Amino acid sequence: MIVANEKPLAEVFGYIKNYRRVLILGCGECVTVCHVGGEKEVAILAQALRLKALNEAKEIEFLENTVRRQCENEFVDPILAKLDGIDAILSLACGVGVNHIADRHGTIPVFPGVNTVFFGTCEEHGVWAERCAGCGTCILHLTGGICPVARCAKSILNGPCGGTKDGKCEISTPEHPVDCAWYLIVERMKRLGTLDHLSEIIPPKDWSSARDGGPRRRVREDLRLAKIEKVK
């Protein structure tokens, strides 16, 4: 899932304090699962902002809504079609949702209510951790299913570097422990009996499939509506 963090209340309030009617818009997918931008968090943030507005003597009306997915027209367009009197949107979706609204609506400002941080997993209740960097050229078949691009602080493809200590990364601290991805890879491949595969040098990566190649877009011609119409 896409994992996000709350933004500080004062910061969020700063974005919208000069608007009169603000829609706080949640999303029913990833940010709901990671407890930062679903229906519940929309309600909590709305209450907190109402109190903050009272304290700051600002007259702001906060409306609440949560759509199934803020990254799809199908769910977002109906909301954008009836924004009566709304003069700003505070989106609690990931950055994709905020962008989606900005792309679809020409005149109403939209603000991010969360900081989007990574693609990750829920390690345990209340703990999420990065697992994929979305680099566009997956090499997990070479590394025992553990990603060095996302999980090594240096994205090293022929690790581990000299900074590993007791299975931890050189940036690890007692407060913020970070596993050495390459330690995990070596240990896992040992268990799988495939450690000898790591003797092969992985050549420099083609980063053009990652963000480095520019914004990415995927087109499936066979699924495009125009095409489907034609077939009919």
Place this chain on the structure above:
Amino acid sequence: MKSGSNLEKVLLAGHFAVTAELGPPMSASGDEVKRKMEILRGSADAYNITDCQTAVVRLSSIASAIMLVQGGMEPVMQMTTRDRNRIAIQADILGAAAFGIKNCLCIAGDHQKFGAAGKLKGHPHAKNVYDVDSIQLVAILKKMRDEGRQEGGDPIEHPPKLFIGAAWTPMGDPMEFRVVRLAKKVAAGADFIQTQGIYDVKLFAEIMKKVRNLGLHEKTAILAGIIVPKNAGMLRYMNTSVAGVRVPEELIARFPKAAKKDDPPSVKKEIAAKTRETALAITVELIEQCREIEGVRGVHIQAIEAEEMVPEIVKRAGLLLRPKVA
């Protein structure tokens, strides 16, 4: 001859090589580089210039290395992959070669969060690069030199003549994989290896057996890393906090206890003198012990911010008369 560097010639002639580290200052003081050059001059076959070590901004390794070349000393320019992508790396390599720099040590570099292990502010908020890793960097330099090709494939009309180095942490976790990683560096094209600081010579000798079994010591020149231990506190710190460094307790115990605040100056002076003598003695022993290990073809001495100790160490180790190889 791959590069014609002095270090390469010394190793080719079968001499026990000595390299020493020169850390550039955190300022624009070329005079400070020159000061350290004069301290070290004559003590080693080549001098490693660190590249923003511990992720702290310092006078650049390439500029410092040029100063050495112009001053008649041979640098080993260290290059991290932390701060440059493959375009900047290759451009800097061509530039360095144009200035007569012939040795390059390929390393990943400390992560920017490292910031001098918290002793300085550093730049923990910087964006890192890590377009390639240290092994890929070795392969890129080899391709530039031997094939006359850039990493992307474009031809290089005048390829850089390089003696390519890599670092090795024999006692890093997971230890059983470290020899494999060395083999990868050698396969990528590392002509010489400088190791992480060795204090546990017995363990290092055991690991070197595995290295010899794979014949790696014949394909690359391994220089044992010697980090001059300044005092017991430094050794203790390195033992607990520096990855891949293991310090036997008996070495730490040889240092005198640190002076107390209210000790009289004469006592403080005496302790300081004993501490320095112990540091020199331990360093010389480490060099001699590493020298006895088959497959170790030199030492790389790092006296971090204590370069003035190097000539004395090299002299006591009987290595001061550096070979002149044509």
